[in-house]
Amino acid sequence: MMFFEEIVVGEVAELGAHTFTAEEIKRFASAFDPQPFHMDEAAAEASHFGKLCASGWHTLAIWMRLNVRHMQQVARERAASGLAPARSGPSPGFNDLKWLKPVYVGDRISFSTEVLAKRASRSRPGWGLLTLRSVGRNQMGEDVISFVAHVFIEAQVDTPPEDE
C-alpha cells in the first residue's frame, strides 16, 4: 500500500474480476450460509431469486481477496522502485452495504474502490483512517454490490489528528 500522506481522495483502483462457479457458491454456502437458494438449484428456481445465487457474504469475501491481491501488487511495485510499503489494516467496520442484485452462477464481477475521505487517526498515532467506496459490477454492467469501508493505513510521520 501507499502511505497515508500519498493517498489521493477521489482516486479509483480497479481490483480485478472474479467468475462465480456453482461449486464454490455451494461450498461457501454450506460452510456459512446454507439457505436453500444458495445451496440447491431446484430450491433456488422455486424461490424469488429464480436461480442459484451466491451468499452476499461470499461476494464480500471475494472482494476482500481481490483487494488484498491489489494491495500486495502495489507493495511489490513499490519495492521494485525502492519505495517502502505502508502497513494497512485492520478495519473498524463498514456501512451502507447494498446487495443490489443477486450474483448468479457464471456471473463475472469486476470490483473497484474509490477513496472518499482520509483523516489522521485520533486513537492510533502514526496511522490514518481511509474511507473507501467499493463497488462490484457484473458482466452486463449492472452494479451488484456497493459499500463504504473504513481502513487504517500507516502514515510516514505522526500527523496531528483532526477532531472526530
Place this chain on the structure above:
Amino acid sequence: MSLRYFEDFEVGQILPLAPHTVTRAEIVAFAAEFDPQPFHLDEAAAADTLLGGLAASGWHTCALFMRMMYHGWISEAASMGSPGVDSLKWLRPVRPGDTLSGRSVVVELRASKSKPDRGFVRFRHEVMNGRGEMVMLAENPIMLSRRPN
C-alpha cells in the same frame, strides 16, 4: 416444520445466535482463501501489528455470524435474503479459541409497499466472545415472506 413469517416478528423480540467456537485452523484457512494478510495467518507476523496477535478476518467473523444466525433462527424463518447492511462494526479481534454467541434484536418492522408477499424486519445483531465482550455489532434488514393466506 412451522416457518416463522413476517407477521411472527415484533419489535423488541430477541432471537438467539447459535454459539460457535473459532479454531486457529479455521481462522488460517479462511484467511488463506479470502484475506491473506499476515495478522490473519501467522502468530509471529501478527504480534507486531495493530491487532496484537493472530485474529480472524473481519469477513470471517461476518461469515460465522451468518452461520450462527442461520442455526440460531433463520433456518426456521421464511427468509428471502437481505437488501444490505446499514452498519457493521468490528469492535474487538476474534482470537483462536473464542466461543462466539449473541443475539438478533428486532428494532423495526416494515411491510413492503410494492410487493405484498414480503416485509422487512430490521435487526440489531450483537456478537459476543466468551469474556462477555462485544466483538461485532451490526444493523440490517432481513426480508421475510408474509404468511400465505
